[in-house]
Amino acid sequence: MNMVMQLQSRAYRLISPFQLQEVMVEQTLKEGQVVVEPIIASICHADLRYYIGQRRPEALSKKLPMALLHEGIGKVVESTSNDIKVNQKVVIVPNIPGHLLQNGFSKECSSLCDQEFIDNYSEKNIFLGSGYDGIAQNRLILPAECAIPIPENIPDEIALLSELCTVSYHALSRVKNKLTLPNTRVAVFGDGPVGYLTAAMIHHVYGLDSNRLTVFGAVPDKLAHFDFAKQILVQEYDFHSGEKVDMVVECTGGSFSESAINQGIDILARGGLIILMGVSEERVPINTRDVLEKGITLFGSSRSSCMDYRAVLSEMQDLEYQKKLRAILPLKFTPVKSIKDFKHAMDIAAKHRSWEKIVLEFDWEQT
Structure with a gap:
């Protein structure tokens, strides 16, 4: 693949339990990839296990520092794919298949390659927010296949739940x-x-x-x-x-x-x-x-693949299903304009684990 563009992302990285640091990360946009600016994201218990240090010390040592969050949607700001357009809203698939990381062509990823759930269980996959920078950054480079367009009749906050649903x-x-x-x-x-x-x-x-x-x-x-x-x-x-x-x-x-x-x-x-x-x-x-x-x-069973997202987004177009999903959504979103806001939201989530999801609404232009 030919190099297309160099860019920087501003990431809120967890460097140790309860300690965040804002850093600039150099990235390369390649053919077949898109750049997504996160719009909203939700905090998962998996994020909190890292944040408060409930993972085993060896896991924390191996995976930190990293930007947290793997449940989110965003807006495409750059695209080298004919299938994904700039300004499209997409669901971010955090489970990146190994074959898409090998310049988009190699299928040499796992002994499970011939099975239908390879994209979920290949040992060559990476998972955002689990040893790799997640959604808590203003620019996220993804394979185009891992940016799933959101149908117009699905509200953003419902699409946000697609990761859990998948x-x-x-x-x-x-x-x-x-x-x-x-x-x-x-x-x-x-x-x-x-x-x-x-x-x-x-x-x-x-x-x-x-x-x-x-x-x-x-x-x-x-x-x-x-x-x-x-x-x-x-x-x-x-x-x-x-x-x-x-x-x-x-x-x-x-x-x-x-x-x-x-x-x-x-x-x-x-x-x-x-x-x-x-x-x-x-x-x-x-x-x-x-x-x-x-x-x-x-x-x-853990995680999900791109094909699961497409199936779930199809189901999410049903209004009765949307009504049921709203039961775990908060009445208000938590605005995040700075790393200070992000840390405050994580601290609140760690102290008060409510039944409803905590939804973060990013405003990257204010920082």
């Missing part, structure tokens, strides 16, 4: 044959944003309602949002004698993973399966005896 979509798409069976019963563990968006995806895309979709959570106010599903408080339920389900989706993560996974094993019917989506820094002990005796299948 993670759910990707996981569920791997078991779509089971989800489309008329009698499949599903239980989602987790009453946070990931649990909500996963349950909403199951309801909207696969048509399961409270007769076949149950959500287990620990906080009544959070569970009340899941009005399209049966809602059960984990602390009030007898998992050993309760109704059996065919599939469990674990969306808790952290210290709650152990109880959620084992409770899921308890209520699974023989031959059932568990999708693990929650992230935990510690190893999680599970009841392998019942896994073996029931013939349970477990698989993990």
Whole structure:
């Protein structure tokens, strides 16, 4: 590829827990790439784990310094692609496939290259905000394939949720044959944003309602949002004698993973399966005896690929689905005009982890 342009980006980098630094980063724009100026972004629990230093020391040492954030949309300010136009609004895909990093041509990326989910699991991929500068910068260079145009009938704040939604979509798409069976019963563990968006995806895309979709959570106010599903408080339920389900989706993560996974094993019917989506820094002990005796299948799912974004954006054009997604959006966005504003937003997010997402609205011209 021929070099097209040299440019600088202004990045808000995390250099150590709670410590940010504004730096200028030299970048090269190449053929087949676009330059995106972030407009809005949201703070993920993964960002907070880096920010407050909850990752293992070796992970922090390996990945810092870096600009955080991987959930966002932006405006194209430069393009060398015929498919993406300047001033187009796009969703930023943070999971950059390895073959797009090898001058856009090499497919020599992984032993999984012949499988359909290669773009998600190649060891040659990079992920923005996880060892590589993320969205907290005023100029972001992406392969054109990783800048997905936003349909005009999807509001910016709904498109912003596409990263989280695609993670759910990707996981569920791997078991779509089971989800489309008329009698499949599903239980989602987790009453946070990931649990909500996963349950909403199951309801909207696969048509399961409270007769076949149950959500287990620990906080009544959070569970009340899941009005399209049966809602059960984990602390009030007898998992050993309760109704059996065919599939469990674990969306808790952290210290709650152990109880959620084992409770899921308890209520699974023989031959059932568990999708693990929650992230935990510690190893999680599970009841392998019942896994073996029931013939349970477990698989993990993380991140998503460009094809998942296109599918989710298509679903997001539905007004009823948009209405459900708005439940996790705040009434007001947090303006970010400087690194001081960004640090303040991260500090607030670290101290007060609300059910709603924190949405940052960037104004790069003011700095």
